[in-house]
Amino acid sequence: MHADLRVPLPVGGARLSLWRAVAAFRVATLVVCIFLIVLWQPIYRRPGVALAAGAAMIAGTAIVSWLAVHGRAHRPSVVVLDIFGTAGLTLLSIPAQTAAQQHGGMVTITTIWAAGPTIEAALLAGPLGGVVAGVLQFAAAALVAEEWHGRTLYSGVLLIVTGAVVGLVSQLVVRAENDLRIAAAAQSALAERERLARSIHDGVLQVLGLVHRAGAEAGGQWATLADAAAEQETALRGLITSRPAGPAADGRRDLTAELRGLRSPRVTVSTPGEPVSVDASRAIEVRNAVRAALQNVVAHAGNGAHAWVLLETLDREVRVTVRDDGVGFPDGRLEAAATEGRIGVARSVRGRVADLGGRCTITSMPGEGTEVEIVVPR
Amino acid sequence: MMIVDDHPIWRDALERDLDDAGYDVVAACADGEAAVRIAPAVRPDVVLMDLQLPGMSGVDAAAALVSAEPSVRILMFSSSGEDVDVLAAVKIGARGYLVKSASRSDLLAAVARTAAGEATYSPGLAALVLGEYRRIGREEPSPAAVLTERETEVLRLVSTGLAARQIARRLVVSHRTVENHIQNVLRKLQLHNRVELTRWAIEQGIAE
Numbered sequence: 001m002h003a004d005l006r007v008p009l010p011v012g013g014a015r016l017s018l019w020r021a022v023a024a025f026r027v028a029t030l031v032v033c034i035f036l037i038v039l040w041q042p043i044y045r046r047p048g049v050a051l052a053a054g055a056a057m058i059a060g061t062a063i064v065s066w067l068a069v070h071g072r073a074h075r076p077s078v079v080v081l082d083i084f085g086t087a088g089l090t091l092l093s094i095p096a097q098t099a100a101q102q103h104g105g106m107v108t109i110t111t112i113w114a115a116g117p118t119i120e121a122a123l124l125a126g127p128l129g130g131v132v133a134g135v136l137q138f139a140a141a142a143l144v145a146e147e148w149h150g151r152t153l154y155s156g157v158l159l160i161v162t163g164a165v166v167g168l169v170s171q172l173v174v175r176a177e178n179d180l181r182i183a184a185a186a187q188s189a190l191a192e193r194e195r196l197a198r199s200i201h202d203g204v205l206q207v208l209g210l211v212h213r214a215g216a217e218a219g220g221q222w223a224t225l226a227d228a229a230a231e232q233e234t235a236l237r238g239l240i241t242s243r244p245a246g247p248a249a250d251g252r253r254d255l256t257a258e259l260r261g262l263r264s265p266r267v268t269v270s271t272p273g274e275p276v277s278v279d280a281s282r283a284i285e286v287r288n289a290v291r292a293a294l295q296n297v298v299a300h301a302g303n304g305a306h307a308w309v310l311l312e313t314l315d316r317e318v319r320v321t322v323r324d325d326g327v328g329f330p331d332g333r334l335e336a337a338a339t340e341g342r343i344g345v346a347r348s349v350r351g352r353v354a355d356l357g358g359r360c361t362i363t364s365m366p367g368e369g370t371e372v373e374i375v376v377p378r
Numbered sequence: 379m380m381i382v383d384d385h386p387i388w389r390d391a392l393e394r395d396l397d398d399a400g401y402d403v404v405a406a407c408a409d410g411e412a413a414v415r416i417a418p419a420v421r422p423d424v425v426l427m428d429l430q431l432p433g434m435s436g437v438d439a440a441a442a443l444v445s446a447e448p449s450v451r452i453l454m455f456s457s458s459g460e461d462v463d464v465l466a467a468v469k470i471g472a473r474g475y476l477v478k479s480a481s482r483s484d485l486l487a488a489v490a491r492t493a494a495g496e497a498t499y500s501p502g503l504a505a506l507v508l509g510e511y512r513r514i515g516r517e518e519p520s521p522a523a524v525l526t527e528r529e530t531e532v533l534r535l536v537s538t539g540l541a542a543r544q545i546a547r548r549l550v551v552s553h554r555t556v557e558n559h560i561q562n563v564l565r566k567l568q569l570h571n572r573v574e575l576t577r578w579a580i581e582q583g584i585a586e
Contacts, residue, residue, distance in 0.1 A: 206457065207387070323540075
């Protein structure tokens with residue numbers, strides 16, 4: 001799992017809440033430690049060392065908690081310093097406590113307060129960071145006890161598990177929060193887009209449509225203006241009606257949307273009303289084949305040729321028909337073009353369709369336009 | 379004639395065109411509610427209805443007009459290309475569909491056809507209707523909603539941009555025959571839709 005060691009400070013959102021919880025934890029455990037240090041003053045070997053350690057813990061807690069509350073503790077320098085500082089204070093149990101206390105199972109002077117840096121490391125660097133910091137704190141406590149017995153092992157394992165669990169949970173929380181933010185952003189972008197689409201539709205598109213219609217009737221240079229208006233109208237309409245691109249979650253795409261993307265003033269695309277869900281790569285290849293056929297119309301059908309694209313769903317196949325009203329060509333010219341080495345239609349349309357396991361027929365008559373029929377399995 | 383379009387510039391342009399062509403424009407409304415309210419008073423034979431209207435949609439307004447006066451002939455038109463709304467409109471009884479960018483002569487021809495009770499298709503509408511028949515065949519097969527081979531062929535040709543005359547030449551039949559096929563296809567779909575609606579109403583306990 002990916003951990004974010006470097007995020008802009010101060011941190012916010014779920015991260016900030018987690019860090020504030022850590023600050024609360026450290027202050028609460030500090031109270032317990034100070035209470036024990038004061039309580040046990042008479043029985044320590046060197047009470048002064050324990051008091052000094054207690055003072056250092058207060059200072060450390062103050063600094064780390066202040067940083068955490070303000071969202072500024074989320075950095076390696078703070079956490080690493082805290083880990084080693086805390087481990088060092090735990091080791092001060094060796095001069096402070098008697099040998100019997102150390103080996104007899106008395107808690108170290110930092111006791112539960114020493115779990116703090118483990119949790120911090122887990123927040124900073126995920127489960128791995130938590131486990132490493134937990135092992136370090138456990139090692140310090142084990143050095144004090146100088147021997148392995150059930151209780152130290154038990155608390156050590158607990159500490160390490162805590163590090164792992166907190167690391168995991170904090171990452172999940174942060175990720176969930178990110179996902180939520182992305183979803184909210186996408187939703188507001190969509191709402192904004194729809195608002196824009198409405199106003200474009202109600203204003204600009206209507207005027208462009210009227211210019212197209214009136215200009216085409218006036219003829220002459222106005223016809224050129226009408227063509228330009230029609231082009232912009234189609235482009236703008238495509239923009240405001242297209243959904244954000246990208247494959248559907250299940251790796252399939254709506255072929256109707258892919259083909260509608262090919263619309264232009266000279267290309268009419270007609271599809272069924274319901275989405276035609278096709279494997280994503282297949283949808284793209286079909287679209288590319290159709291686009292190649294349309295480019296061929298532009299190149300060979302003559303000026304002003306119009307093309308129509310029809311998408312149909314059959315039982316287990318989809319059929320796309322591309323027809324143009326251009327000049328057409330006599331039978332056999334395509335084969336001649338292929339043998340002459342001009343690839344054009346042969347490779348870009350037929351090749352693609354063959355790769356998809358489909359079939360492609362091209363028919364034409366001089367003066368009657370050309371018809372390309374593509375049938376591919378769904 | 380009645381015109382329903384929420385854009386004043388279009389409303390005026392259409393009214394002028396139809397007026398010039400000799401049609402008697404009895405009302406020009408800016409929204410569906412007004413159209414439904416005014417229609418019984420002015421009794422239009424033909425309604426030119428924009429698909430996208432503020433408030434009541436063009437489809438709902440067309441449905442209300444047809445149920446109030448089944449003989450009214452509605453020609454839908456819109457600027458945003460063909461989508462499922464167009465299919466919904468012809469299923470409830472609209473006689474055809476035209477894109478707004480159509481030229482003046484195309485518009486007048488379509489209005490004349492609609493007035494004569496004929497169907498007007500755009501390639502997009504033909505593809506939608508074809509797709510709808512295939513969907514019905516898959517999901518709710520009904521002997522009443524099946525296309526003959528010839529009708530399928532005609533619809534496919536309309537979908538790829540051929541006009542009725544070109545289709546007639548290609549299939550070596552009369553222009554009239556092609557027109558009949560085109561009209562039958564729409565009539566069958568509307569009939570099927572009515573049957574489905576009635577069945578649904580009975581199932582829901584609304585009608586008997």
